[in-house]
Amino acid sequence: MDLNSASSVVLQVLTQATSQDTAVLKPAEEQLKQWETQPGFYSVLLNIFTNHTLDINVRWLAVLYFKHGIDRYWRRVAPHALSEEEKSTLRAGLITNFNEPINQIATQIAVLIAKVARLDCPRQWPELIPTLVESVKVQDDLRQHRALLTFYHVTKTLASKRLAADRKLFYDLASGIYNFACSLWNHHTDTFLQHVSSGNEAAVLSSLERTLLSLKVLRKLTVNGFVEPHKNMEVMGFLHGIFERLKQFLECSRSIGTDNVCRDRLEKTIILFTKVLLDFLDQHPISFTPLIQRSLEFSVSYVFTEVGEGVTFERFIVQCMNLIKMIVKNYAYKPSKNFEDSSPETLEAHKIKMAFFTYPTLTEICRRLVSHYFLLTEEELTMWEEDPEGFTVEETGGDSWKYSLRPCTEVLFIDIFHEYNQTLTPVLLEMMQTLEGPTNVEDMNALLIKDAVYNAVGLAAFELFDSVDFDQWFKTQLLPELQVSHNRYKPLRRRVIWLIGQWISVKFKSDLRPMLYEAICNLLQDQDLVVRIETATTLKLTVDDFEFRTDQFLPYLETMFTLLFQLLQQVTECDTKMHVLHVLSCVIERVNVQIRPYVGCLVQYLPLLWKQSEEHNMLRCAILTTLIHLVQGLGADSKNLYPFLLPVIQLSTDVSQPPHVYLLEDGLELWLVTLENSPCVTPELLRIFQNMSPLLGMSSDLTEMFVNVTAA
Template identity: 60%
Template sequence: MDMTTAQSVVLETLRHAANQNAEILKPAESRLREWETEPGFYSILLNIFSNHSIDVNVRWLAVLYFKNGVDRYWRKTAPHAINEAEKVTIRQGLVSNFREPVNQVATQLAVLISKVARFDCPREWPDLMPTLLSAVKSDEALVQHRALLMLHHVIKTLSSKRLAGDRRMFQDLTANVFSFVLNLWNSHVQTFLSQVAENDQQMGSSLEKALLSLRILRKLVVHGFKKPHESEDAILFLNMVFDRAKTMLECRKSLQSKVSDLVELSEKFIIHLTKVLIAVLEHHPFSYVDLIQPSLEFAVFYVFTPAGEPQLFERFIIQCLNLVKGILLCAEYKAAKVIEETKEPATLRAHQIKLNFFTASTLTEMCTKLVTHYFLLTREDLELWDSDPESFATDEGGESWKYSLRPCTESLFLALFHEFRVTLVPVLLEMIQNNHALVPPEDLNAILRKDAVYNAVGLAAFDLYHEVNFDQWFSTTLTQELKVKAGNYRVIRRRVAWLVGQWTGVKFSPELRPALYSVTLPLLQADEDMAIRLTASNTLKLAIDDFEFITDQFLPFLEPSFSLLFALLKEAHECDTKMHVLYVLSFIVERVGFAIRPHSGSLIQYLPLLWEESSEHNMLRCAIVSTLVHLVKALGSSSEALSPFLLPVVQLSTDVQQDSHVYLLEDGLELWLAVLENSTAMTQELMQLFRNMPPLLENNSENLRTCFYIIQANILLAPEEFLKVYGELIISSCNDMLSDIRSEGIVMTMRLVEMCLRAAPSISVELVKPMLTRIFEAIYKGEEYPIVMSMYLSIMARILLCSREVFSQAVAKVAQLIHESQETVLNRILDVWLDKMALVTQLDRRKLLGLAMASLLTAQSSAVLERFCGILLNVTEVLNDIIKTDDMGAQIDSLLLGDSTCVGQDDDVDYETEHDHRRKQLAAADPVHTIALKDYFQSQIVDLQNQVGPSHFEQLKQTVDVETFEQAREYVVL
């Protein structure tokens, strides 16, 4: 097929791919995907989107396919990489397309060129920058604009490269082009200002080009200089920013009555000027020192003085406040309390500039303006409260201070307060005093002022710790204000509820907690305002989530709290609101534990309904699963009644074939474990649930620990039944994992294997055979970490106690594998065992190894008898560790469990699960806790005597040194 025909076919397919009919669109997309790796495909796409006579939607699609292709196939080492000859042609074609008439296509083309530049510039594409810079000088407006757009995207992409070589290259590029771009920017700005004065219709185009130039300058000044203050051009540019911003603010004001589109563009320009300052401050704080004073003067003039107020718009206020905050919080500007000579001079200078600027009067003025002006709820806020109380009550978190005015003002207030606490505390205390009295319900302005002051007191709670007697304030004024129900007072009630929540973790007496619960509950009732109810729910959560929380104090309020929160959960409409309330309920369940049982019925009935309704909201489902975990733990074995709901939830959450598992897996595994731990018996449904486990073991290392706990819980619940079905799969998965995990993972795996051997020894001793070769070989080499070796020796000991035959088979397998005799392998394993036993520190493991070692005495093996002295020594040392003398002077094995002894005496009796009982029963049946090592050792020695005869036994005794012999005789008769 020749190039022209191929182009026609691709063009037609792109037309089909742009069709809205799925039957036409899907086959076309499939064909385009097939062609992605065909030679010449991208040259055809280039020809198509460069042809302005073709439909714009088709050209747009061609650019997008090309752009995606660059990501996948432009890199030289990529599979099916585009060949070098085709790349040369493509690069030439890309930079000859400066007359693209459609803005959206032009933007995509610029992004496409920047992606190629990331790989090829400057080595393979040395003429890109000269070509763009030349086109920028064109007299033709369209060419000039498109070239600037391309230059902007190329500079933006190159500036993001972080390798040292790439950064040096970008710095070289900056040195060559910065002055040119700065002059270009100046020229476009001057042209724009002249055109505004003459009301020229082209002023929009000039401003767009000025903005593109400014965006380029920002990337160059931030990423293109090691130290911008050492470049005259960079300093000239940064100093010009302030004048340009002032001019553009005036210009914006004059444009407001003329062209609305230009107002928006001028605002973008102004915001970008402030972004330059903030970025340089963040990346080059020492280069910014000389700009601190003008920055503070600039921001404070506009945001905090009446003269600057007429020029303001919201995004500009946010940028100015963030600039001031950036200077306040900059670590390099904080002079620590050390000898001044040892400090960076620029730090001391910056610190001094800050101190000189932030005088007491300036700070007072700023603090007062923030609280009495910027903290006030606006008409828009109150309208939102009326129309959508849930959205209004949602607390903006994260980095909302970067783009949202209220969080931004609060963030700056806190920064100022922390830095200049001594000056600002009296200012805030005076505000509290002036707004202390109850205000008339009809005086909305006074209510809003009080709301703002209370907001400030809540934000600065930690800084006011010693200055405010909050207990007294709460018991008098605040409690009174919560009782006033008149219309406007909802503002005060909501703020007081929030304020109490802020102070509970700072300074609030434990004896006042019941009073706090009492005043909070009425705020949760159905006749109260929704925003207040949501705020009160969070206050309750904060009060319960406190170090000084006393469960018994809360129990009288548990039932009404739970009922009111549950009603609120049902009434909420927004997904985020439901999540928040569910989180509070879940938290209460967690904190009060079993006490929730009488009150949980309504939640149990509602959660399945909420689960069905939330199928499109994975984060809400996350909150539901998390709540179920706490609920199952609190209900204990009673939670079995919920199995018809719980098990499908676990099934969905832990199925890697479901998209939602990405969100639900972690909580789903916790729920699975909680269900197993509180189950009294294995069911068919629980058995089937385990089908979800193999894929999780294959590819989920971060949740491996929980997966292992789930397997152990299954084994304890029904050892033989479970291991008959899944034992082989579990051991196979563990064996595969061992070659690719660290020592911590090996120890976890060995504990799981040991659990199998303890819970169902007759089945497991056969199941674990495939693993034993690896374990015995590791012991033979003797090079493992002590904790890993301890686990390997424990597994070997349990195998020996279960079946000497399987032990012998494993030794034979290792001998076959390493081409040694069985005798050599056994000798080496015994030597490592005797040598490494001292590294085992846990008493129960030491005893286990002692029992296994004692069992070897009657194995009728010459290798064992040759090491009679070593065995005697090691078993005696274990006896030294575990034998205690009782009140009557008798020797007792401290690890034996009597009827009254309980394993895990530190366990919290209130929270003992069915799983805990099963663990204790298993421990009670373990040889370590049922066999007295001293008695067993004695019987083995007697049996050995009978086996070998008196004369041979005497010879064995002669191999034992005097000290070992004497120690052993303290426990056994030799």
């Protein structure tokens, strides 16, 4: 492709490819696709996206096509691979000027340079890193920023390579440029702090952006660039320096208010400091040992004392708590039962931890977690009133503790209580004893404190097994709390029924279950929706427990099933309906054939719910699970469900229908139990077997299920 003659043609087609008119757009895209494998095409694209006089949309599209071309044709073994000569020209052209004026295009160019670096640096592109190092030193603001942006993306990409030879190359790179990267970061950080005191907003934002980018480079080099980083003085010097820098940046947040344009970048930089520490602890726990004391002192002072007042923000608090948690839980810091079998490094880390977590420190952390962080906030109480279903779908499970404050505080409490339960059990018992008896409904603060303490007692249930006579406490304290029907008492009604759910599988006499079932029946009629949903959750935990006895439950079955069905109709959110359906399924599964007299209303409602959930495949999965248990409970009577049941099985097991991706496994199980409980094979049942042939042709973990259905 001749560059001069081709440029205008490619430019014209790229312009057409940015059109909103499909009649113009489609032919242009087809033409560009044909050119992808033409020699010289990417040189033309490079000329176009580096020409700042052209339309931004055209240049943007040229960058994207270039980036996709790297993925497809840059490797030597790729079909239609670019020639070595053209690649050499392109590499040189990419790092000639770092002067792209448009931020989004500059980011894309940095990413595509990093993609080439992943394949060619340093062997075919030894000049890349030296060029970047020189370019970040220039005085021109734009060129310096763009070079720094590229430096970050290249470092990030090279750090992500995992083969041993690639790791060795990155170690060599890191040791060669680490000192420079530290100097660069210190320079930009000092410049930012000087600008903050001068009050020049534009200069503050510009220097803060450079501080952030240079810190991102250092993070990758520090975490991924050394085998034994604790033996490198520069690395450890940088890490020890983070705490002082963090204090300086947190103090800056006093003068840079929440409405300041720099605030978002400032908070990102503060969080990035904590990410460096968390990543380093995760990847190099033994190398982190010299930082344990400082990390704990810093985090505890900002999160659990008045030092943090006025400067901390939620995401920072979460990061500090995660740092404490990861140090407390780290297996590298836990000696073996036989101390002699532990490494000296482990014993040293354990010694530092034990010296820090004294009785006064642990007591203060525990009290602050419960009396400050566990309290329901104004925002949460407002959400309770305005969006009760949203309130009940809490961010729990998985990795939510890494990002959200409430799960983070609860996980930290559980881990610290588990690790130091002998110290903390008396502290929590004392907090419980101060809250005996009913609480004044007019004293909202006292209600919230009690809610927080009950939360702690629920979270620490396994640790408190030998210390709390839960059966007695249930009868004398918790049951009376559930009977207080005042509207302002609803946080405690919800918390108490949740608390009982936490203790059911830990310590709860079987004889007390009828009293609990009575309480559940009452609470399923509570005026507050959040209380009713929480009660349904505890019912599931109770019914699902190992010591569940059907004979104790049967007197309450009709009432509970009716109330659960009403709750299923009352809630509107997909997640909540799924949750209530799971509770119903669990009840049906445990009582089996005893459910038959009470399922009429549910059987009539499920077809409507199935129709309404056309866009919600996960809700349909919950309906399938409910149907499986219903068919098992109804036995031969399940034939009355066939007008609804068989089309559901047909859809769920039809591989030509998109929903089968979500529904197939549960659909097959429903098909199997339907066949097993069918009094006779009907023509309608046989018709579903048309789906079996495509299913048997699938390579799947469900092959055994296919065979079982066929055999049935």
